[in-house]
Amino acid sequence: xxxxxxxCGIVGASAAYSLVKSGVEVIMIDKEHEGNATSAxxxxxxxxxxxxxxxxxxxxxxxxxxxxxxxxxxLSVDGEENVGYKKVGALCVSHDAEELDAIxxxxxxxxKESPELGDVVRLTPEKSQELFPPLNKDxxxxxxxxxxxxxxxxxxxxxxxxxxxHGATLISGEAELIIENGEVTGVxxxxxxINADSVLITAGGWAPFxxxxxxxxxKIEPQRGQIAHIELPGEDTTDWPVVLPQTSHYMLAFDDxxxxxxxxxxxGTGFDYKTTVSGVNxxxxxxxxxxxxxxxxxxxxxxxxxxxxxxxxxPLIGKxxxxxxxxxxxxxxxxxxxxxxxxxxxxxxxxxxxxxxxDLSPYRPARALETVLT
Ligand code: FAD
Numbered sequence: 001x002x003x004x005x006x007x008c009g010i011v012g013a014s015a016a017y018s019l020v021k022s023g024v025e026v027i028m029i030d031k032e033h034e035g036n037a038t039s040a041x042x043x044x045x046x047x048x049x050x051x052x053x054x055x056x057x058x059x060x061x062x063x064x065x066x067x068x069x070x071x072x073x074x075l076s077v078d079g080e081e082n083v084g085y086k087k088v089g090a091l092c093v094s095h096d097a098e099e100l101d102a103i104x105x106x107x108x109x110x111x112k113e114s115p116e117l118g119d120v121v122r123l124t125p126e127k128s129q130e131l132f133p134p135l136n137k138d139x140x141x142x143x144x145x146x147x148x149x150x151x152x153x154x155x156x157x158x159x160x161x162x163x164x165x166h167g168a169t170l171i172s173g174e175a176e177l178i179i180e181n182g183e184v185t186g187v188x189x190x191x192x193x194i195n196a197d198s199v200l201i202t203a204g205g206w207a208p209f210x211x212x213x214x215x216x217x218x219k220i221e222p223q224r225g226q227i228a229h230i231e232l233p234g235e236d237t238t239d240w241p242v243v244l245p246q247t248s249h250y251m252l253a254f255d256d257x258x259x260x261x262x263x264x265x266x267x268g269t270g271f272d273y274k275t276t277v278s279g280v281n282x283x284x285x286x287x288x289x290x291x292x293x294x295x296x297x298x299x300x301x302x303x304x305x306x307x308x309x310x311x312x313x314x315p316l317i318g319k320x321x322x323x324x325x326x327x328x329x330x331x332x333x334x335x336x337x338x339x340x341x342x343x344x345x346x347x348x349x350x351x352x353x354x355x356x357x358x359d360l361s362p363y364r365p366a367r368a369l370e371t372v373l374t
Contacts, residue, residue, distance in 0.1 A: 003351055004029060004187050004196040006175045006210060009038035010152055010336060011329050012202030013159035014071075014344025016168050019200075019351065021074075026168040027196070028160065029175040029189055035222075035273045037204055038152040040305025041337045042227060042262045044242050044252055046090045046147035048110050048117045049103060050335075056362040057313050057335075063358065064339030066116050068148060071341050078165055080158040084151025084254070089118070090242040091128055091141040093290065099246060104142050118146030132240050134232075134259070134293025147242055149252045152337050159341070177213050184214070184326050198325040198351050202344065205271070205308040207330045212372065214320065219368040220331055222306035224269040226279035227262035228287065230297040249286040251294075259294060261287035265334070267309070275302045309333045316365040317346055327351050328365045 001024050005016045008030035020026040032039075045068060047061035072085050092103050100122070107120050121143045123131070128141040164170060175187040177199065186195035201210050205222035212218075240253035251261040264279045280302060288295055310316055310331030320326040329347035332339055349356050 003198045005200045007203035010340030011344045013156045014341040015348045017159040017163040018345045018348035020163050020166040020168040028170045031174045035306045037305040040303040041152040043150045045338045064342040067342040078162040083158045084154035087148045088241045089145045090147030092244045093139040093141045134291040201328045205306040217370040219311045221309050223309045224266040225263040229300040230259045231300045245290045317363040
């Protein structure tokens with residue numbers, strides 16, 4: 001069986017890795033568009049405290065978080081150790097004790113079903129600041145020990161490299177579908193024809209361009225996110241936890257004395273790749289409210305990414321229309337670094353026709369596909 005994977009963000013890279021390890025011939029094609037979401041994503045993996053109130057979302061996000069340790073050990077066997085994943089825990093912070101009571105109760109209720117979320121501990125402002133020194137000294141917190149952070153670029157590139165070690169081919173460029181008598185027979189990249197038995201579309205926010213050639217309007221919109229990277233020279237940030245205030249903003253740290261603070265959620269921007277004055281203002285003001293100790297940090301860069309947003313909160317995973325050889329996996333929105341590797345593995349199973357434990361009907365792509373009348 002020969003499969004072309006179009007788009008190698010975190011979802012496509014994981015699918016390719018899973019497919020090639022099960023003996024499938026895999027061709028990965030990636031354009032690495034400016035603003036691809038995986039390169040800009042913050043990297044918080046902590047679905048248990050999300051304010052999203054949807055059982056099907058929670059189910060797949062939880063599985064996504066649970067899948068990481070297994071993926072990390074698979075990559076380690078393939079010699080890939082630099083993956084940017086670490087369980088550092090998360091601090092849910094607030095000035096409001098009642099708000100924290102409610103979070104504590106909600107997360108503790110999930111412990112039995114999701115033991116991977118680890119311990120749930122109430123911390124004083126002093127203890128909270130000890131764990132994340134720039135934090136506002138008035139915040140109490142709930143610490144969740146199973147939360148993790150992941151560097152999207154590192155884990156994606158590790159999966160791509162590991163897929164290549166197992167025999168996959170990587171082509172840089174933009175793929176178009178080849179359609180003969182209504183059937184997809186392969187793809188074209190820079191004039192080169194690649195025939196395939198199946199095509200997996202993991203093209204993030206760009207997937208609608210491919211679906212259009214098949215006669216579908218795909219309801220995926222890019223949502224721009226601007227996110228700050230702040231250097232704190234001399235600080236050992238390796239073990240700093242993720243910080244989750246009760247807003248859509250947050251921060252987390254990586255090993256290289258770097259704190260990441262995000263992010264804007266801008267709809268209607270299309271693929272307008274730019275850092276805006278209001279975006280910078282919003283992100284830095286929110287960050288300094290929560291962590292005034294960052295004020296003397298060095299602003300290293302602002303990253304911009306386009307989250308692939310579907311018509312609702314759930315990802316799109318499954319076959320496209322009646323075609324049995326075209327599979328779509330996108331629409332992971334703001335949670336793609338959490339669920340991306342798991343969704344990629346699910347997509348690989350669909351391509352191969354394997355049986356799958358999870359009921360995939362809530363995620364069927366049909367709800368986001370409209371036939372274009374020509
Ligand atoms: P992408 O990463 O966008 O990859 C799609 C790839 O397909 C690209 O490389 C593109 O070039 C390629 N492509 C498209 N069309 C073609 C074509 N025709 N031919 C070849 N290649 C093509 N998620 C979390 O879980 N936690 C977070 O903390 C978090 N923070 C975020 C912060 C920001 C600012 C942003 C923007 C996102 C964040 N996310 C987070 C969400 C997450 O980053 C995305 O949901 C996820 O990266 C989407 O992955 P993807 O593989 O579907 O898409």
